[in-house]
Amino acid sequence: MKNITRTTVAAVLAAWLLVVLLGAGVAFAQSPTPAAAAAAPPTNAELAARLADVEAYVTNGTPKTLQSSGPGHNAWMMTSSALVLFMTLPGLALFYGGLVRRKNVLSVLAQCLGCAGLVTFLWWLIGYSLTFAPGSSILGGAKFAFLSGVSALPNPDYAAWVSQNVFAMYQLMFAIITPSLIVGAIAERMKYSAIMLFILLWMFIVYFPLAHMVWGVDGLMNGVWNAKAAIKAIDFAGGTVVHMSSGWSALTLCLILGKRKGWGSRAFLPHSLVLTMVGTGMLWVGWYGFNAGSAVAADGIAANAFMTTTIATAIACCVWPLLEWVTRGKPTVLGFCSGAVAGLVVITPATGFVNATGAVIVGVLAGAVPFLACTKLKSIFKYDDALDTFGVHGVGGTLGALVTGFLATPEVNANLNTNLAGIVRHTLWLEQLKAIGLTLVLSVGATALIASIVKAVIGLRPTLEGEEAGLDETDHGEVGYHYDEVAG
Amino acid sequence: MKKIEAIIKPFKLEEVKDRLRQVGVSGMTVYEVKGFGRTGGKTEVYRGSAYVVDFVPKVRIEVVVPDSMAADVVAAISAAAKTGKIGDGKIFVTPIEEAVRIRTGERNEDAI
Numbered sequence: 001m002k003n004i005t006r007t008t009v010a011a012v013l014a015a016w017l018l019v020v021l022l023g024a025g026v027a028f029a030q031s032p033t034p035a036a037a038a039a040a041p042p043t044n045a046e047l048a049a050r051l052a053d054v055e056a057y058v059t060n061g062t063p064k065t066l067q068s069s070g071p072g073h074n075a076w077m078m079t080s081s082a083l084v085l086f087m088t089l090p091g092l093a094l095f096y097g098g099l100v101r102r103k104n105v106l107s108v109l110a111q112c113l114g115c116a117g118l119v120t121f122l123w124w125l126i127g128y129s130l131t132f133a134p135g136s137s138i139l140g141g142a143k144f145a146f147l148s149g150v151s152a153l154p155n156p157d158y159a160a161w162v163s164q165n166v167f168a169m170y171q172l173m174f175a176i177i178t179p180s181l182i183v184g185a186i187a188e189r190m191k192y193s194a195i196m197l198f199i200l201l202w203m204f205i206v207y208f209p210l211a212h213m214v215w216g217v218d219g220l221m222n223g224v225w226n227a228k229a230a231i232k233a234i235d236f237a238g239g240t241v242v243h244m245s246s247g248w249s250a251l252t253l254c255l256i257l258g259k260r261k262g263w264g265s266r267a268f269l270p271h272s273l274v275l276t277m278v279g280t281g282m283l284w285v286g287w288y289g290f291n292a293g294s295a296v297a298a299d300g301i302a303a304n305a306f307m308t309t310t311i312a313t314a315i316a317c318c319v320w321p322l323l324e325w326v327t328r329g330k331p332t333v334l335g336f337c338s339g340a341v342a343g344l345v346v347i348t349p350a351t352g353f354v355n356a357t358g359a360v361i362v363g364v365l366a367g368a369v370p371f372l373a374c375t376k377l378k379s380i381f382k383y384d385d386a387l388d389t390f391g392v393h394g395v396g397g398t399l400g401a402l403v404t405g406f407l408a409t410p411e412v413n414a415n416l417n418t419n420l421a422g423i424v425r426h427t428l429w430l431e432q433l434k435a436i437g438l439t440l441v442l443s444v445g446a447t448a449l450i451a452s453i454v455k456a457v458i459g460l461r462p463t464l465e466g467e468e469a470g471l472d473e474t475d476h477g478e479v480g481y482h483y484d485e486v487a488g
Numbered sequence: 489m490k491k492i493e494a495i496i497k498p499f500k501l502e503e504v505k506d507r508l509r510q511v512g513v514s515g516m517t518v519y520e521v522k523g524f525g526r527t528g529g530k531t532e533v534y535r536g537s538a539y540v541v542d543f544v545p546k547v548r549i550e551v552v553v554p555d556s557m558a559a560d561v562v563a564a565i566s567a568a569a570k571t572g573k574i575g576d577g578k579i580f581v582t583p584i585e586e587a588v589r590i591r592t593g594e595r596n597e598d599a600i
Contacts, residue, residue, distance in 0.1 A: 267539035269532065334534055375536025388535055 060297040062160050069154055070161030076298035077162045077170055083289025084173035088112055088180050091286050095279030095337070096184050099387050102271040103470025104188045105480040111183040114196055119176045122203055127175060128168045130208040132158065137220040137230065140212050144168075157217040159296040170293060171211075178207055178242045184387035185250030188268075189260045191462045192475040198253070198454050205446045206249065210439060211241045221435045223428075227419045233435035234408060234416070234428070236305065237294035239349025239400040240439040247394020248440055251385060252447040257460050259384035261467055268386075273333050280337040284313055287344045291351040304412050305351040308359035309344065312351075315360060316343025319367025335371075338392065342370040345396035346403070353408035353416065362403060370396045401436050405429030489584040489600060490558040494549045495523060495577040496569040501547050507568040508551065511560050515600075519548040527574040544575060552584055552600045 042050075053066035060073065093112040097105045119127070126145045134157070135141035144150050147168060155164040162170075179199040186195070213220040214235050221240075223232035235241060260268065270276060291309040295302035320339025321331030346366035347359060354362065374391035378384075385391060405428045410416040416424045423431065454460060461467065466474035473479070496504060501518065508516065522543035529542040553561050562579055570576055587599040 267532070267541050269539065269541070270534060328533060332533075338535060378537065391535075 057161055060160060060299040062156065067153060068161075069152055069163040069166070073159070073161040073297045073299075074163055074166055076302070077159075077166045077293060077296065080289035080293025081166065081170040081173050083286045084170070084177065084293065085116075085286075087283050087286035087290060088173070088177045089116060091279050091282030092177065092180055093279065094275045095283060095341070096187065096387055098272040098275030098277075098279060099184075099270045100187050101268060101470070102480060103472055105271060105472065106476055106478050107192070107471035108183065108187060110192065110476055111195055112180050114192070115180045115183075115199060116176050118196060118199060119179065119203060120172060122200070123168070123172045123175055127203060127208055128171065130204075131171065131175075131211045132168075132216055134216070134218050135212070137218055137226075137228075138213060139209050140216055162296055167296065170296075171215075174238060174242060174290070175203070175207060175211070178238075178246050179203065181242070181246035181389055181393055182250045182253065184389035185254040185385045186257050187386040188471065189386075189462070189467050190253075190257055190460055191466075192471070194454050194458055194460045197458060198450055201450045201453065202249065202447065205450060206245055206443055207241075210245055210442060213438075214238075214241050214435070221438065223420055223431060224415055224418065229419075231431055231434045231438065232420055232423060232428075233401075233431045234353060234404060234420070235349045235401065235435070236352040236404075237291045237348045239345075239397045239404065240435055243345050243348060243393040243397025244401060244436065244439045245397075245443045247390050247392070247397050248443040249447040250389035251383070251394055252444045253451050254385050254390075255383055256448065256451040256455070260386065261464060263384045264382070270334065273337075276337055277333055280340050284340055284344060287313070291344075291348060295352055301352045301413055301415075304355070307356060308351045308354055308362075309347055311356055311359035312347035312363040312366060313340055313343035315363025316340065316346070316366035319364055320371045323368060323371050338370070338374065338388070339367045342366045342392050342396050345370075345393055346400040348397070349400045350404040350407060353404060353413050355409060355412050358407040358409070361407065362400070365399060365403060366396060369399050398436055398440075401432050401439075402429060405432035489552055489587055489596065490555055491550060491552050491582045491584050492558060492561050492565070492579060493582070494565045494569065494579045495521065495546050496549065496565070497571065497575060497577060498545055498547045500569045500571070501549070504549060504565055504568040507564045508561065511564045512557065513551050513553060513561060515551070517550045519550075521546050521548045525575070525578070546575075546577060552587060554597050554600065 049064060050066070053063040055061070056063045057066075057070040089112060093109045096112075097108045100108055124147050126142060128147060128150065129142050129144035130140045132155075133140035133143040147165070150164045150168050152163040152165060154160055154162055155167065158164075158167055179202060182199075182202075183195060214222060214233070216222060217225065218228070219226055220229060221231040221233045221235075222229050223234045233240075262268075287309060288306055292302040292305040295305060317336055317340035320342065321335035324335045325331045343363050343366040347362050350358065350362055370392050373395040374388045377391065408416060408424055408428060410421070410424055420428065451460065462471065462474050494504070498520070505516070523546050524542050524544055529540055529544055532539050532541050549565070551561060558581060562581065565579055587596050588594070589599040
């Protein structure tokens with residue numbers, strides 16, 4: 001024992017450690033299930049089936065056995081969800097915020113933020129379920145209340161490769177922005193509590209049923225996917241669900257609410273068209289999530305939507321100020337911003353169904369028709385749609401829904417042949433008209449009812465002094481800008 | 489001493505300031521204000537709604553000078569601020585009772 005040096009002991013220990021590590025490495029490299037080493041290699045049929053499912057992931061087809069979300073599609077949809085939220089916070093908030101007088105800028109921001117919070121809560125509670133669970137043709141059931149069962153696995157009713165929780169969050173962003181659009185029409189004279197109560201009721205009576213009818217798997221107006229749809233209409237990203245509903249509801253609400261004090265005799269000027277333009281850019285970029293994301297996949301249809309959104313918006317963005325130049329002598333930045341938003345609105349229902357040329361047609365119409373609506377209707381009918389929600393979203397959404405009926409083509413979107421082969425490029429526009437009619441009646445009727453209820457229960461308007469002082473002070477006790485003040 | 493108060497078009501401020509310096513005026517106070525006179529405001533159009541905007545942005549200059557300089561200062565401001573178009577503005581002259589330089593305590597003509 002005396003002859004065994006420290007070096008020898010160290011060498012033996014090192015060798016022992018090496019053997020142990022090598023053995024462990026070999027053990028990890030082997031298949032975890034010992035039985036597998038003895039199992040037969042997969043048959044050609046098994047391999048073909050698995051490969052077919054992988055190809056289905058690539059092409060957004062339906063897999064036969066593979067139950068999983070697909071990383072690419074999920075990534076795109078999560079990105080799209082963030083983009084659509086970005087449209088509200090802060091895109092729309094700044095777009096509208098810049099258009100109101102300085103004393104009301106914070107009220108607009110608070111309304112958008114409040115929508116985000118309130119609608120998210122309702123969505124979790126039962127909103128997602130009422131919209132996307134199977135139920136009746138008018139409203140979904142309670143299967144997904146509290147988002148139970150809404151996991152990372154896809155819901156094949158809506159997407160083969162997108163996690164249902166991602167899909168639910170994506171759709172939530174639509175549910176948030178739709179009521180946020182309404183606040184444009186009633187800006188500067190509706191008190192915060194009334195707005196929040198109105199939106200709470202409006203989501204249940206208008207949005208959840210309407211979205212279910214148009215996009216729910218058993219929806220009354222889901223022409224593309226529901227073979228039993230009573231109205232075989234199409235709406236890719238929400239021309240009826242988002243823009244018509246908010247636009248016509250906005251009109252109804254602003255008529256019941258009444259005009260701002262001093263409307264018609266005093267100048268109500270946008271306090272910052274800079275903010276409005278910043279908001280416009282954010283809306284445009286975010287809208288790629290809104291439109292291309294409505295393919296609920298990172299596929300060729302999304303790619304088409306990306307392209308048509310770009311073309312229609314850019315053209316409308318320039319047509320509107322061009323018309324200003326011709327009729328009034330100068331193109332305005334507000335005209336560029338309004339044109340861009342109008343283009344985005346009108347292409348929304350059509351974006352995944354029309355080709356590039358269709359997008360050009362949409363762009364020209366979107367720059368012209370809402371321009372006429374905004375510049376003529378208010379002066380003729382004398383209603384105070386403060387920020388032209390009806391002129392742009394109501395009129396634009398209606399126009400888009402109708403034009404989609406004429407321009408949709410299965411060459412762009414083969415899904416149109418599933419249930420609509422007989423009527424696409426033929427009488428689809430009649431179905432669109434029916435969808436337009438139903439949407440209009442629901443929006444106007446329900447809004448009239450809800451507004452009357454809210455008016456009776458808590459009242460709609462602030463006091464006259466409160467309105468004159470500005471809603472920032474009256475509803476929120478805050479001032480938007482302090483930088484120009486002398487003291488402090 | 490006289491206080492000379494002038495309401496002028498904002499873009500004329502630099503020219504007026506330079507002319508006053510030439511005339512020997514060593515200090516002034518300026519304010520951004522809004523106002524209108526006999527000829528009224530202007531029309532702005534936002535999305536088809538035309539508004540008559542009464543209050544137009546202006547700049548108000550105040551200088552305090554010895555009585556002997558007052559006439560020159562009024563003439564200088566008039567010449568520099570004039571464009572010949574409506575909205576050129578107005579000049580008012582008021583007497584000043586007392587003036588104090590805060591840093592040194594100098595009074596009246598030594599203070600301005």
